[in-house]
Amino acid sequence: MLSSFLIAINAVLPFIVYLGFGYLMKHIGLVEEPFLNKLNGVVFKAFFPFLMFWNLYNVDTDFSVRGRFLTVAVGSLLLLLALLCLTVPRIVKERSKQSVIIQAVYRSNFVLFGIPMAESVFGAKGAATATVLVAIVVPIYNAFAVILFEYYRGGDIKPLQLLKNIVTNPLILGALVGLIFLLLKIQLPASLEKPISEFSGLTTSMALFVLGGTLRFSSMRQNRRYLWPVIGIKLLLLPLLVTLLAGPLGLTNVERFVFLIMSGAPVAVSSFTMAANMGGDGDLAGEYVFLSTLVSLGTLFAFIFVYHSVGYIA
Numbered sequence: 001m002l003s004s005f006l007i008a009i010n011a012v013l014p015f016i017v018y019l020g021f022g023y024l025m026k027h028i029g030l031v032e033e034p035f036l037n038k039l040n041g042v043v044f045k046a047f048f049p050f051l052m053f054w055n056l057y058n059v060d061t062d063f064s065v066r067g068r069f070l071t072v073a074v075g076s077l078l079l080l081l082a083l084l085c086l087t088v089p090r091i092v093k094e095r096s097k098q099s100v101i102i103q104a105v106y107r108s109n110f111v112l113f114g115i116p117m118a119e120s121v122f123g124a125k126g127a128a129t130a131t132v133l134v135a136i137v138v139p140i141y142n143a144f145a146v147i148l149f150e151y152y153r154g155g156d157i158k159p160l161q162l163l164k165n166i167v168t169n170p171l172i173l174g175a176l177v178g179l180i181f182l183l184l185k186i187q188l189p190a191s192l193e194k195p196i197s198e199f200s201g202l203t204t205s206m207a208l209f210v211l212g213g214t215l216r217f218s219s220m221r222q223n224r225r226y227l228w229p230v231i232g233i234k235l236l237l238l239p240l241l242v243t244l245l246a247g248p249l250g251l252t253n254v255e256r257f258v259f260l261i262m263s264g265a266p267v268a269v270s271s272f273t274m275a276a277n278m279g280g281d282g283d284l285a286g287e288y289v290f291l292s293t294l295v296s297l298g299t300l301f302a303f304i305f306v307y308h309s310v311g312y313i314a
Contacts, residue, residue: 012297018205022212036213044273047203049174054200055111056178059135069255073133080106081144096281099152104230104288107141108265110134117261121313122254130258142171145274153279207269211286220287231291235299239264253312260303266292
């Protein structure tokens, strides 16, 4: 369990360092908000496509997982989205917050948490299972995020215009190109793989740096009635439901664990970037990323400890 705890710490602490560094640079006056806003746009339009491409391009196609598991994981995600779209607008009236809250609940940082944690606990089999699910789930995350922000930014949007906005979204374009390369098994030369990999590696740290520099703790106090209920649902309720339902649904221990991380990982960093660029409440989205990343260190460790205690982790 110590190794699992260390994996959780190693996954979370870099996020805190990037956030803190951005906050410090803004606090001492080395960067200003107009610069950070401009950089945020660059990260969204130029760097996130590399991240999305690389995540799919880099999947090992030799691995396969059960269709039952993929059906359960994707079906539960779509069901959750439907429930959120039906309930959140009835509770929260501000449209700029509706899309952000829905995204905070359904969209996790599965890319950065799922594979290393699954590999730490279940070895190569866990890593392979998580990798395949990441390749399927991340495009769904992004497609629905674009739809949500386009719809909730206000006004009626024509279906063709909405489709155009979805298809031309930088994250979707990166994922589509990565999927094409994956399915056609196109191999890039090493001279191109290296810069693409490095651009991809820069994305999360730059996004967190911008987020740290634009965090406003005064708005966090104002938003507390939106923050803690959503954090509780995201990091406690959803993983608990996954834990209780995995057995009756026929999932193996490896599949149950990967499903847990998919549901209980903190809010995706890219949710802040998308909200800030697509008419959502960027402050609230950033606060979800910040708080969920901090709290997840404790919640993920607690679930891993319980899983080991009841025999879900051999």
